[in-house]
Amino acid sequence: MGLFKRNNPDSNKIGGLKILFTSDLHGSETAFRKFLNAALMTKADTLIIGGDLAGKSLVPIIDIGNSKFKIEDKIVGKEGVDEIIKKYKSSGVYYTIVDQKGLTELNENRKSLDEEFKRVILERLQEWDRIAEEKLKGTNLKIYTNLGNDDPLYMFDVITKSERMVKCEGEIVNINGYEMITFGYVNPTPWNTPREMTEDQIYSNLKRIIEKVGNPAKTIFNLHAPPYGTNLDNAPLLDKTLKPVVKNGEIVMTHVGSMSIRKLEEEFQPLLGIHGHIHESRAFDKINKTIIINPGSEYNLGMLHAAYIILEDNKVKTHQFVIG
Known part of the structure; x- marks a missing residue:
């Protein structure tokens, strides 16, 4: 497994691909170790971390x-x-x-x-790299690793030097015939995190990448922000003090995903959209023919939230959540 030369995008058949995807580990070594264990248990071909590796405190x-x-x-x-x-x-x-x-x-x-x-931050990420090398010893598994909106760019210094982690943001990665594009920036948040863009910036930057793929219908969109107005982007509505709004004893929820990412998935209809960012919104959904998935996150409890996805013959054959 690894980086492969591009297959003919007009080929009618592409083989199977077993993906284990997680996101928003936020410094939890326990969740990271569980991710590696799950990869071996499920016999995944490809490991993907969608962003937000850095802890918060x-x-x-x-x-x-x-x-x-x-x-x-x-x-x-x-x-x-x-x-x-x-x-x-x-x-x-x-x-x-x-x-x-x-x-x-x-x-x-x-x-x-x-x-x-x-x-x-760098010390822990370097430790994760050592753990991955130990756990995955004897395999050819690589971890396609992206940064999210909470991650400072200097974390790429560790990823690019790693033998196991692969920097994929801004690249078109071909995995067993399926092309993957990766983007870790998100639409503006109330917390002014390190990696945010306006919707117009997200749209223009992503579109330039998408237009370089061979066939969007066979492409994986690995985008940290979920598309707006789906099951994947529900979060508490916040007041001016950034506290959740409560009505009739219940927290009011609202959609907070990216409108640009939704628009691009509607326009290009990729095979699969894998997202994160909104921890409390573990879900799958569809935009036209595109299956989109957010595994959610409970990193602070040391829990793994992941998605196991099998692609076969240009289709999403099956997908399920892995929690533990």
Whole structure:
């Protein structure tokens, strides 16, 4: 398995392809390990991560001397630290061990905090790369790895140097005759995340890529943002303070996906659309003939949410969610 030369796009038959797709792991080592285990159990041919590998928070562990540490107002010893670190890595939380002077520096110097975030993000991604090499040893499996809207671009530095991960954003990747395009930017969010574009920018950038594929009807659209107005893009409606709107005791939901991505999937009708971004919207749907899937995410619980998809003879033969 890997990158292959382009097959004749006019060929009538394309062989089978077993895909395991996940997204929005947000630093959870447990979810990542489960993804690799699931790949081996399902005998997948192709592994795809649709974006948002980076975690969202960094917790200081304060070394107070004498093999004692202060974590979130608790004093623990070395064994206690190891147990807490294990929980942090499972739930996607980053940590850094500092003394009081180091803590003050992080609190008062934004540049130092940004540099520490960068260090821990890259460190964990490098660790994932080592885990993947160990777990997938003896196989030819590659992990087509994209960044999402929460991921800083410097994470591509690790991916491009990896023997297992393959950078696919902006590329047309041919996998067993099925072409795949990949795009990790999303339409604007209330949180002003690192990788957002206007709808017009998304449309123009993606269309330039799509127009280079041999046959859109045989193409996989690996796009982080889900298409607007589908089962894949339901999220809580937020008020001006970014709190969910509650009506009659229930959270009000609304569609938050990309209108441009919907428009492009309507225009080009790819074989398959795989998406993420909206954690609470695990679902599949159809836009015309195109099957679209969002596996959802519960990374903070150390749970894997993935989709197992079989393509055969230019069709989506079957698809199912993998949760555990």
